[in-house]
Amino acid sequence: MKKIIAAALSAALTLGAAAPQSVFAADKQYKVTFVDFDDKVITVQTVSEGQQIDYSAVNVDALQKHIDKYTEQAFASWDITPATTDRDITIHALSKTAFISIDGVPAVTSYYSRSGKIDLFGFKAAITVTTQTPAKDANGNYITESSTIDITSSCSASPSNLKEAFYTSDQAVIDIIPLGDDKPLYSYAIKCYDYLGDVNENGSIDSVDASSVLTTYAQYATSASGSVSPEYLKRGDVNMDGLLDARDASLILSYYALSSVDSTIDWNSILS
Structure with missing residues (x-):
């Protein structure tokens, strides 16, 4: 009888010791919440303690958007990039915003000939890129860095010559298009006055x-x-x-x- 009781006690002690061990062996899990520029949730990852956070699984391309004709926004970086975590965390997407400014318009809108090129003198355009950095100011806002690039020389007129522009009419609309793009950055009207002064319509002015x-x-x-x-x-x-x-x-x-x-x-x- 004593042997049976001893065996029972031994089994009970063994089970009692084993139970807590299985509980502590279970992985702790944490939520990693990724949010966009407006603090809206993009996705949530559940990771175990020590498990790598998978940044490549977040579709940052979906954050790119055209705010208006002259403004485009895209993903720049994350505010923090820990490899692992031991708590629930939120990771914010930081933006880079490109704004195109028209700082000058073409001075020449009247032409007196149907030969030659469209004159874009006076036209000026630039792109200002503003990027959020992980650092914050005293008010808790992300500090930004800006840079401006003059793109005037990379823009061209379409059509580029007067013959094509005034082929069917003495009026035309000229589109100014940046290099590598097919959408006009700026459009304006021009007019041809090649008839001016020739009142007898013989093709010469005298x-x-x-x-x-x-x-x-x-x-x-x-x-x-x-x-x-x-x-x-x-x-x-x-x-x-x-x-x-x-x-x-x-x-x-x-x-x-x-x-x-x-x-x-x-x-x-x-x-x-």
């Missing part, structure tokens, strides 16, 4: 046109009635003030005189 404008002006200046055709006014009103007068005739004559000795003279030179 003293005959100036004389015609002066005669027409004198005729209607002394008459209470009468008018010129819209086409004649469009061609003869070279300073585009809505009137046909001696000033227009004088400008046409000046153009004729100067262009006779300098082939590079155009209306832009006369009117500016």
